[in-house]
Amino acid sequence: KNQVEQSPQSLIILEGKNCTLQCNYTVSPFSNLRWYKQDTGRGPVSLTIMTFSENTKSNGRYTATLDADTKQSSLHITASQLSDSASYICVVSEYGGYQKVTFGTGTKLQVIP
Amino acid sequence: DADVTQTPRNRITKTGKRIMLECSQTKGHDRMYWYRQDPGLGLRLIYYSFDVKDINKGEISDGYSVSRQAQAKFSLSLESAIPNQTALYFCATSDERGSGVGGYTFGSGTRLTVV
Numbered sequence: 001k002n003q004v005e006q007s008p009q010s011l012i013i014l015e016g017k018n019c020t021l022q023c024n025y026t027v028s029p030f031s032n033l034r035w036y037k038q039d040t041g042r043g044p045v046s047l048t049i050m051t052f053s054e055n056t057k058s059n060g061r062y063t064a065t066l067d068a069d070t071k072q073s074s075l076h077i078t079a080s081q082l083s084d085s086a087s088y089i090c091v092v093s094e095y096g097g098y099q100k101v102t103f104g105t106g107t108k109l110q111v112i113p
Numbered sequence: 114d115a116d117v118t119q120t121p122r123n124r125i126t127k128t129g130k131r132i133m134l135e136c137s138q139t140k141g142h143d144r145m146y147w148y149r150q151d152p153g154l155g156l157r158l159i160y161y162s163f164d165v166k167d168i169n170k171g172e173i174s175d176g177y178s179v180s181r182q183a184q185a186k187f188s189l190s191l192e193s194a195i196p197n198q199t200a201l202y203f204c205a206t207s208d209e210r211g212s213g214v215g216g217y218t219f220g221s222g223t224r225l226t227v228v
Contacts, residue, residue, distance in 0.1 A: 043219025103155030
C-alpha cells in the first residue's frame with residue numbers, strides 16, 4: 001500500500017528562524033510530489049511540485065528538495081513569518097493514474113513572536 | 114469570488130438525517146473531487162468525476178452519494194448521517210492533466226458534525 005509519512009507531526013519555531021519539514025514515501029511508480037500549505041479553516045494550496053528529475057524547487061522563502069532514490073523530500077522555510085503558521089501537506093502522485101494520489105497527514109507549524 | 118465554493122461552511126445534523134454538501138467552481142475544470150479530512154489522517158477520496166456523465170467511487174464511498182448537476186457543480190450527499198461521518202469535507206477541481214501535474218484547487222471546506 002502506498003504511504004506518505006511526514007515528520008514532525010507538529011513544530012513550534014520563533015519568528016525569523018528557519019525550519020525543515022520531512023516527507024518519506026513509498027509510492028511507486030512515482031510521478032511527482034507536491035507540497036501544500038493549509039491554513040486553519042481553509043483548503044490546501046499548492047506550494048511546489050517536483051517531478052522525478054528535479055532535485056530542488058523554490059517558491060519564495062519555501063524550498064523543496066527531492067531525493068527520488070531514497071524516496072524522501074523536504075520543505076525548508078527560510079526566515080519564518082507568523083503567516084507561515086499552517087499545516088504543510090506532502091502529496092505524492094503515482095505514475096499513470098489521475099486518482100492515485102496519496103496525501104500525508106501533514107506537519108502543523110506554529111510560528112511565534 | 115472564490116474559484117471553488119462550498120456550502121455550507123459549517124453544519125450540525127442529527128444521526129439518521131439526510132444532508133447535502135454543495136460545491137461549485139469557476140475554474141472551468143472538468144474534474145471534480147470530494148475528499149474527507151480527519152485529525153491525524155491524510156485527505157481521503159470519497160468520489161470523483163471527470164465530467165457530467167462520469168462518476169467514480171473513491172476509497173471511502175460507503176455511506177455517501179454524489180451528483181454532478183453541471184460541469185461547475187458537484188454535490189455530496191449523506192443519505193443517513195452517522196457520527197463517524199463527522200469530519201472536514203473538501204471539494205477540489207483539477208484540469209485535464211489531472212491531479213498529478215496541474216494540481217488541485219480546493220474549496221474552503223465544510224465542517225460537518227453529526228450528533
